[in-house]
Amino acid sequence: MKFNTDAFGDAIFQPDQFIINGLLLTVVISVISQIIGVVLGVLGALGRLSRKAPLRWLSALYLWIFRGTPLLVQLVFFYFGLGAAHIFGWPDLVLFGFTITGAIQAGIVALGLNEGAYMTEIIRAGILSIDPGQMEAAKSLGMTYGQAMRRIVLPQAARIIVPPLGNEFNNMLKTTALLFVLGVQELYNTFVIKQGNNFLPFEMYLACALWFLLLTTIWGVIQGWMERRLARGTPGSQAGGGLLDRLFSFRGSAADTATAGTH
Amino acid sequence: MVEIGDHLLDVVGAPDAADDVVVAAKDVRKSFGRLEVLKGVSLEVKRREVVLIIGPSGSGKTTFLRCINHLEKINGGTIEVSGHLMGYRRDNGRLVEEKEKEIARQRRDIGFVFQRFNLFPHKTALENVMEAPVLVRGQKPEEAREIARSLLDRVGLAHKVETYPAQLSGGQQQRVAIARALAMRPALMLFDEPTSALDPEMIGEVLVVMEELAHEGMTMIVVSHEMGFAREAADRVVMMDDGQIIEEGTPEHFFSAPVQERTKAFLSKIL
Numbered sequence: 001m002k003f004n005t006d007a008f009g010d011a012i013f014q015p016d017q018f019i020i021n022g023l024l025l026t027v028v029i030s031v032i033s034q035i036i037g038v039v040l041g042v043l044g045a046l047g048r049l050s051r052k053a054p055l056r057w058l059s060a061l062y063l064w065i066f067r068g069t070p071l072l073v074q075l076v077f078f079y080f081g082l083g084a085a086h087i088f089g090w091p092d093l094v095l096f097g098f099t100i101t102g103a104i105q106a107g108i109v110a111l112g113l114n115e116g117a118y119m120t121e122i123i124r125a126g127i128l129s130i131d132p133g134q135m136e137a138a139k140s141l142g143m144t145y146g147q148a149m150r151r152i153v154l155p156q157a158a159r160i161i162v163p164p165l166g167n168e169f170n171n172m173l174k175t176t177a178l179l180f181v182l183g184v185q186e187l188y189n190t191f192v193i194k195q196g197n198n199f200l201p202f203e204m205y206l207a208c209a210l211w212f213l214l215l216t217t218i219w220g221v222i223q224g225w226m227e228r229r230l231a232r233g234t235p236g237s238q239a240g241g242g243l244l245d246r247l248f249s250f251r252g253s254a255a256d257t258a259t260a261g262t263h
Numbered sequence: 264m265v266e267i268g269d270h271l272l273d274v275v276g277a278p279d280a281a282d283d284v285v286v287a288a289k290d291v292r293k294s295f296g297r298l299e300v301l302k303g304v305s306l307e308v309k310r311r312e313v314v315l316i317i318g319p320s321g322s323g324k325t326t327f328l329r330c331i332n333h334l335e336k337i338n339g340g341t342i343e344v345s346g347h348l349m350g351y352r353r354d355n356g357r358l359v360e361e362k363e364k365e366i367a368r369q370r371r372d373i374g375f376v377f378q379r380f381n382l383f384p385h386k387t388a389l390e391n392v393m394e395a396p397v398l399v400r401g402q403k404p405e406e407a408r409e410i411a412r413s414l415l416d417r418v419g420l421a422h423k424v425e426t427y428p429a430q431l432s433g434g435q436q437q438r439v440a441i442a443r444a445l446a447m448r449p450a451l452m453l454f455d456e457p458t459s460a461l462d463p464e465m466i467g468e469v470l471v472v473m474e475e476l477a478h479e480g481m482t483m484i485v486v487s488h489e490m491g492f493a494r495e496a497a498d499r500v501v502m503m504d505d506g507q508i509i510e511e512g513t514p515e516h517f518f519s520a521p522v523q524e525r526t527k528a529f530l531s532k533i534l
Contacts, residue, residue: 136334137381137440141395141447142371144364151398155385 004203011194011207022190023211029108029179029186030172036112037172038165041119046149048124059120066117072178074114079106079182103182111179115172122164126157159230166223173215187211271472272479274413275448285310285345285451285482286331292339293326300326302506303340308451308484313477315493315514316486318503319529324486325378327503328453331484332373333366344373345450371399374444374452378460380436382428388415388439389424392446400447407446414442418472434465441472452476454485470495488533493517502526 011019047059066074079102082088090102130153138148177188185193188208195204286308293301300323308314316324329335331342333350341358342349350366351358361369382391392411396402402410415424418438428436437457444452454473458466470492477483477496485492493500493514500517502510502525510523518534521527 131381133377133379133381134383137375137377137383138395139367140332140334140370140373140375140377141443142367142399143395144367147367147398151394152383156383159385 001202004200007198007200008203008207011191011204012210018190018194019187019211022185022187023215025104025185026173026176026187027215029104029111029176029184030169033108033111033115033176034169034172036108037115037119037168038123040112040116041123042154044116044120045123045127048120049127063117063120066114071110071114071175072181074110075107075178075182078110079103082106101184103179103184107176107179107182107184111172111175115168118168119165122168123157123161126161127153129160130156162223162227162230166219166226169223170216170219173219174212177212270479271414271417271445271475272481274410274417275445283310283346284308284343285312286484287343288327288331288340289342290340291327291330291337291342293323293330293335293337300506301330301337304503304506304508305340306501306508308482310450310482311480312499313481313483313497314485314499314501315489315497316484316501316503317488317490317493317529317533322503323506324503325455328455328484328486331453332370332375334375336360344369367399371447372450374441374447374449376437376440376444376452376454376457378456380428380433380440380460382431382436382439382443384428387425387427388420388431391428391439392443395443396446411442411446414445415439418442419468432465433461434468437461437465437469438472441469441476445476450482452481452483454483454487456486456488458487458489490514490518490530490534502529504529 010016015023044059044062047055048063050056050059079090083090083102090106092102093100093105127149134152134156135145135148138152139145143151176186179186180189180192183189191204191208195201198204284307286306288304288306291301291304292299300321302323304323304327306314306327316328318324326335330337331344331349336350341351347369348358349369350361352361352365353359360366382388383394386394389408389411392414393402393404393407396407396410397404412421412424415421418441420435420438420442423431423435423439428439431439441457457473458469461469466489470489473483473485473492474496485497497514500512500514501508502517502521502523504525510517510521510526517526517530521530
C-alpha cells in the first residue's frame with residue numbers, strides 16, 4: 001500500500017475551509033446539544049425526585065423512551081419521520097446571518113433529548129449523593145426547597161456530576177458523527193465526502209480520527225481544569241489529575257502512580 | 264479553652280423582654296410507620312427560658328425537637344411557636360399542612376443546631392453564616408457580612424472566617440453552625456445533641472457559647488446529656504422515655520431528688 005503523505009498532511013496541517021466548517025459544526029452541535037441535555041437533565045432529575053407523582057411519571061416515561069431506543073432511530077424519526085408525516089417539516093432557520101438547516105435543527109433536538117435522558121440519571125445520582133442533612137440545614141434557616149436546591153444542594157452535586165458530565169460531552173463530540181445520516185456536513189461527513197472524491201479512504205479516515213482525537217483531547221484539558229476548580233473546599237483535593245493521567249487513565253492508575261512514587 | 268467574647272446577642276439584638284409562651288406543644292403524636300415514637304408530648308416554654316431534654320436513645324427527644332420546626336410532620340396534637348401553629352393551619356376545624364413557602368417563613372425565626380453540624384461544605388465559615396440572611400431575609404450582603412464577622416468573632420473564630428468547614432475541627436464547626444443560626448435573629452434556638460459528635464476536649468468550647476447564649480436570654484430547647492450545662496444554664500430539665508415526658512423539674516430536682524425509677528437509673532449512667 002502506498003500512503004499518500006501529501007493528502008494526509010494537508011488534511012491535518014493545511015485543512016481547507018471544508019474541514020474547518022465540519023470541525024466548527026461538530027463543536028457547535030455538540031455544545032448546544034449538551035447544554036440542552038444538561039437543562040433537560042436537571043429538570044428530569046428534579047422530576048424524578050419530585051413529591052408530585054405525575055412529575056415522577058412524566059420523567060420516568062421520558063427516560064424509558066429515550067434510553068430504550070437507538071439514537072440513530074431517534075434521529076431519523078425526528079427528521080425524516082416527522083417531516084414525512086407533515087407533523088413538523090424542519091424549515092431552515094436564519095440566525096445572525098447563518099442558515100441553520102432543518103437537518104441540523106432536528107439533529108440538535110434529537111441529540112439534546114437523548115442526552116437529557118442520560119444526564120437525568122447522572123444528576124439524580126449527584127443530588128442523591130448529597131447528605132440529606134444539607135437540605136435540612138438549609139430548610140432550618142428558612143430556605144424553600146427551590147432555594148436550598150439552587151444554593152446548597154446543586155452546587156455540591158455539581159462536583160459529583162462534572163466528571164461523568166465530562167465523559168458525556170466527550171461522547172457527544174464523537175456521537176455527532178451520526179448526523180451523517182441526516183446529511184449534516186459535520187466533521188465525519190466531511191471526510192466521507194473527501195474520500196469519495198480522492199479515493200484515499202485510509203488517509204482520510206485516519207485524518208478524520210485525528211481531528212476527533214484533537215477535539216476530545218482539548219476537552220480533556222478543559223475538564224481537568226473544571227474539576228480542580230470545583231474541588232475547592234474539599235480536603236486534600238487533587239481532583240482531575242494531570243493531563244497525562246487523564247489521557248491514559250485506567251481504573252486505579254492514579255493510585256498506582258501514587259504508590260510508585262513512594263517506593 | 265478558646266476565649267469567647269461576651270454579648271453574643273448584642274450583634275443580632277436582644278430578645279423580647281415579654282414573658283410570653285414561645286413554644287406550646289400539646290399532646291404531640293408522631294409515628295414512623297407502625298412505630299409510635301411520640302405518644303402525646305406536651306411542653307410549654309416561655310421566652311428566655313432554657314429547657315434541657317434528656318432521656319435514653321429512642322425515647323423520642325430528637326424527634327420531638329425536629330417536630331418543633333416541622334422537619335418532621337406530626338400525626339396528632341398541635342405545636343405552636345410564638346402563638347402560631349407550626350407547619351399547619353386550621354381549615355374547618357381540621358389541621359391541614361401549610362404550604363412550603365409558609366413553613367419556610369415560619370422556620371426563619373427558629374434556629375436549629377444539628378448533631379453533625381451540617382455546615383455547607385462549599386462555602387467558607389463567613390459564607391455559611393451570611394448565606395441565609397441575604398437569601399432569605401434579603402439583607403444587604405455588606406451588612407450581612409459585617410454581622411457574620413461579628414458573630415464569628417464572638418464565638419471565637421475571627422481568625423477562621425475564610426476557612427472551609429473541612430479545615431475546621433468539630434468544635435469549631437459547631438460554633439460556626441451556632442453563629443449561622445443566630446444570624447437569622449431567631450426567637451428560639453433548638454439544639455439537637457450539639458456536643459455528642461465532638462471529641463471530649465472540644466465539648467467545652469461549644470458549651471461555653473451555649474451557656475453564654477442562655478445567660479443573655481435566648482429561648483432555648485436543648486436535647487443533650489450534658490448535665491453540666493443543666494447546672495450552669497438550664498431553667499428546667501425534662502426527662503423523656505418511650506415517647507413520653509416522665510419527669511420534669513429544676514436542675515436541682517434532678518441532681519438531688521429525682522422521683523421516677525427510670526430517671527434515677529438513667530441519671531446514674533450519665534452523671
